[in-house]
Amino acid sequence: MSTVKEGLLYSESHEWVRMDGDVAIIGVSDFAQSEMGDITYVDMPDEGDTLAQGEDFGALESVKASSELYSPVSGTVIACNAELEEAPQRINQDPYSAWIIKVEVTDKAQLSALMSAAAYAAKIGA
Amino acid sequence: METLKVTPLHESHLALGAKMSPFAGFDMPISYSGIVDEHMAVRGKAGVFDVSHMGEIEICGPGAEAFVNHIFTNDVCGMQPGVVLYGMMLYPDGGVVDDLLVYRLFTPEPSFFLVVNAANIEKDFDWMRANAGGFDITLRNRSEQWGQIALQGPESETVLADVLGIREGGQLRFYTFVQISWRGDPLILSRTGYTGEDGFELYSTPSSTQLLWKTLVDAGVKPCGLGCRDTLRFEAGMPLYGHELSESISPVMAGLSVFCKLDKPDFIGRQALAVQKANGTERRLVGIELEENAVPRAGYPVELADGTQVGVVTTGYHSLTLDKSLCFALVDSACSAIGTPLWVHIRRHSFRGSVVKKNFYKTNYKK
Numbered sequence: 113m114s115t116v117k118e119g120l121l122y123s124e125s126h127e128w129v130r131m132d133g134d135v136a137i138i139g140v141s142d143f144a145q146s147e148m149g150d151i152t153y154v155d156m157p158d159e160g161d162t163l164a165q166g167e168d169f170g171a172l173e174s175v176k177a178s179s180e181l182y183s184p185v186s187g188t189v190i191a192c193n194a195e196l197e198e199a200p201q202r203i204n205q206d207p208y209s210a211w212i213i214k215v216e217v218t219d220k221a222q223l224s225a226l227m228s229a230a231a232y233a234a235k236i237g238a
Numbered sequence: 239m240e241t242l243k244v245t246p247l248h249e250s251h252l253a254l255g256a257k258m259s260p261f262a263g264f265d266m267p268i269s270y271s272g273i274v275d276e277h278m279a280v281r282g283k284a285g286v287f288d289v290s291h292m293g294e295i296e297i298c299g300p301g302a303e304a305f306v307n308h309i310f311t312n313d314v315c316g317m318q319p320g321v322v323l324y325g326m327m328l329y330p331d332g333g334v335v336d337d338l339l340v341y342r343l344f345t346p347e348p349s350f351f352l353v354v355n356a357a358n359i360e361k362d363f364d365w366m367r368a369n370a371g372g373f374d375i376t377l378r379n380r381s382e383q384w385g386q387i388a389l390q391g392p393e394s395e396t397v398l399a400d401v402l403g404i405r406e407g408g409q410l411r412f413y414t415f416v417q418i419s420w421r422g423d424p425l426i427l428s429r430t431g432y433t434g435e436d437g438f439e440l441y442s443t444p445s446s447t448q449l450l451w452k453t454l455v456d457a458g459v460k461p462c463g464l465g466c467r468d469t470l471r472f473e474a475g476m477p478l479y480g481h482e483l484s485e486s487i488s489p490v491m492a493g494l495s496v497f498c499k500l501d502k503p504d505f506i507g508r509q510a511l512a513v514q515k516a517n518g519t520e521r522r523l524v525g526i527e528l529e530e531n532a533v534p535r536a537g538y539p540v541e542l543a544d545g546t547q548v549g550v551v552t553t554g555y556h557s558l559t560l561d562k563s564l565c566f567a568l569v570d571s572a573c574s575a576i577g578t579p580l581w582v583h584i585r586r587h588s589f590r591g592s593v594v595k596k597n598f599y600k601t602n603y604k605k
Contacts, residue, residue: 150274152556153531171585173533175273176465
């Protein structure tokens with residue numbers, strides 16, 4: 113059974129967001145990582161890239177397939193999790209601490225389009 | 239939607255908690271414990287696969303040898319019982335109907351057992367029937383009557399003897415087989431596989447297939463799904479029909495001419511292959527190794543430094559055994575020499591690589 117962490121916001125495409133001031137810390141949900149299976153590579157953007165809400169910013173690669181990542185917010189990429197370059201399996205092991213990118217958010221009002229933990233749990237049937 | 243077919247082991251897959259997916263019209267296990275775990279088990283020890291979806295076609299009668307030679311690229315003239323040959327069935331233009339194994343059975347009169355891809359069973363059987371005119375043979379599609387499991391990995395011979403009590407494995411070299419009986423049912427024990435490791439394929443009745451599978455899994459042999467079957471065959475440089483061989487990818491283009499005997503009696507597609515071998519083909523299948531870890535996937539464009547597209551990826555993985563990003567790609571023949579720099583376009587970027595030999599992994603067969 114997939115876990116859904118309280119206190120985070122979730123997108124339809126299974127990314128989670130934790131807000132830290134104006135910065136959105138973004139990863140993928142336990143449901144997403146379990147659907148993917150063993151993750152072998154994380155394709156991340158460059159720091160300084162600007163993203164629009166819903167735009168793809170990279171991908172997770174499992175043995176079998178690629179799965180694109182979509183930004184839950186608009187903004188500028190200020191950090192990528194370098195740890196995932198050497199240890200992409202961290203996403204399988206602990207999806208809620210293995211963040212992927214940090215984005216300085218341009219419009220916090222966009223957060224209202226995301227789901228609460230309860231709404232996301234209902235969506236995935238957790 | 240057509241209902242999916244199931245193999246005799248379907249209930250066991252569900253009980254083992256396999257991740258299931260439709261494949262070639264069957265509801266098949268993709269993985270049980272995980273593709274990486276299963277892949278490594280086959281490379282290091284042993285694993286067992288349900289491959290009962292594969293098709294089995296039997297051909298007997300006085301004209302059987304001449305007929306098989308007519309439709310098959312490899313040479314079955316005077317083939318001895320107990321030998322297995324790999325090759326293809328071709329269309330007249332050299333395109334591939336299917337790739338398959340041919341077994342010469344232990345019968346007084348030559349009779350053959352053909353193992354074909356699950357997705358192509360009907361197409362292959364129709365093709366054989368359509369080309370059987372003038373041959374005194376009986377053709378039977380026996381795919382429903384035969385189950386098949388593949389026991390693969392360096393410990394396969396030991397497992398076969400210790401767990402199943404089958405001692406005949408030790409006498410077999412790679413690409414040979416025996417017909418024996420196991421607990422009262424007929425069994426074809428073949429030292430073949432699709433992983434690049436030593437191993438066996440066991441053809442038997444559906445009920446014996448269930449018992450063989452249960453005995454192996456209960457003894458701790460790792461059940462393996464189609465996910466790692468593909469990663470294993472890929473590393474070993476083996477083609478998958480629909481990706482590296484197809485109606486438009488001939489064996490010459492795929493670098494498999496060694497399985498096409500142009501000097502044997504005429505066969506369907508021979509003329510076209512002879513022309514392709516003499517003149518070369520516009521495209522050739524190559525291996526590409528990328529310098530970074532980005533993963534090439536089927537359908538991604540292959541480019542030159544200036545972005546000109548010169549080909550397309552047919553299968554790609556980040557190789558589990560070799561820890562490299564590798565792919566097969568069909569490219570312009572001018573770009574097919576070993577060492578040629580090529581780029582694969584993956585999402586937003588092009589990643590540099592170079593042409594390498596297709597057999598990425600050094601195989602370990604019993605000579």
